[in-house]
Amino acid sequence: MSRPAPVGGTAGNHGDLLCPTVEPGCGAPLALGPAQPRRAARPRPPSPRQSKAPFYCIADFFRPAAGDEVDYAGFSIVTMGPAVSERTAKLFADDRYQDYLLLHGLGVEMAEALAEYWHRRMREEWGFAGEDGPSLAGLFRQQYRGGRYSWGYPACPDLEDNTTVLDLLGGERIGLECSEETGFQYQPEQTTSALVCHHPQAKYFVAR
Numbered sequence: 674m675s676r677p678a679p680v681g682g683t684a685g686n687h688g689d690l691l692c693p694t695v696e697p698g699c700g701a702p703l704a705l706g707p708a709q710p711r712r713a714a715r716p717r718p719p720s721p722r723q724s725k726a727p728f729y730c731i732a733d734f735f736r737p738a739a740g741d742e743v744d745y746a747g748f749s750i751v752t753m754g755p756a757v758s759e760r761t762a763k764l765f766a767d768d769r770y771q772d773y774l775l776l777h778g779l780g781v782e783m784a785e786a787l788a789e790y791w792h793r794r795m796r797e798e799w800g801f802a803g804e805d806g807p808s809l810a811g812l813f814r815q816q817y818r819g820g821r822y823s824w825g826y827p828a829c830p831d832l833e834d835n836t837t838v839l840d841l842l843g844g845e846r847i848g849l850e851c852s853e854e855t856g857f858q859y860q861p862e863q864t865t866s867a868l869v870c871h872h873p874q875a876k877y878f879v880a881r
Contacts, residue, residue: 721830721880730880731822731829734872747795747869750844750859751787753780758861780863788865792821795869820875821867827879829868832857838866 722730736744757780764773789812796802796817806816824834835858838844839851850860859866 721828723878723880729828729878731868731870731875734820734870734875745799745871747792747871748838748842748867749788749791749795749869750838750842750847750849750864750866751784751791752847752849752859752861752865753784753787753863755848755861757863784863784865788821788823788867792867792869799871801871815876818873819869819871820877821869822877823865823867826877827881828877830881835859835866838868842866 720730720732722728735746736742757776761773761777761780764770764776793802793805796805796819801818804818806812806814808816811817820828822828824830824838825832835851839849839859844851844859844866848861849864851857
């Protein structure tokens with residue numbers, strides 16, 4: 674039912690601009706499907722920066738692109754696929770609202786659980802999963818090194834960037850769509866993507 678497509682890649686920043694270059698198998702070697710050629714991200718706007726201290730933006734958690742040291746970022750897209758969306762649509766059309774809400778909620782939570790599973794795999798590949806907190810409940814309080822940021826949330830609120838990560842990872846290979854016509858939301862609905870940072874200070878914050 675699940676179709677993960679995570680990869681790792683080199684990354685650097687130019688001021689507030691994060692400039693990733695995706696190489697499947699690099700950093701977190703978890704690419705789905707056949708090897709793809711190296712490809713660079715499309716130009717993207719600066720990451721939003723806080724207007725008050727500590728003035729964070731996500732690009733701060735990566736080394737400068739012009740520096741001598743290579744840095745790494747993780748990207749992922751996970752989805753429950755079309756079956757959940759098709760079934761919930763039928764339940765809604767049949768006025769089975771309670772069943773609709775239960776299945777819809779389950780699909781959303783399963784997508785989030787799958788995203789966390791691949792985040793854990795990335796931490797293992799980077800070699801610091803042992804720094805995770807001692808309990809499952811600690812995951813919800815970010816008791817692990819680094820951060821997992823999804824577009825549309827306070828640290829990176831611009832949904833338009835969903836199209837960038839879809840292109841970077843080749844999300845069409847697992848049946849995903851995202852465009853202005855979908856409101857820059859992924860289709861199927863129970864889908865989520867993320868940028869994973871390994872920097873110890875990379876935690877949730879509100880950019881705007």
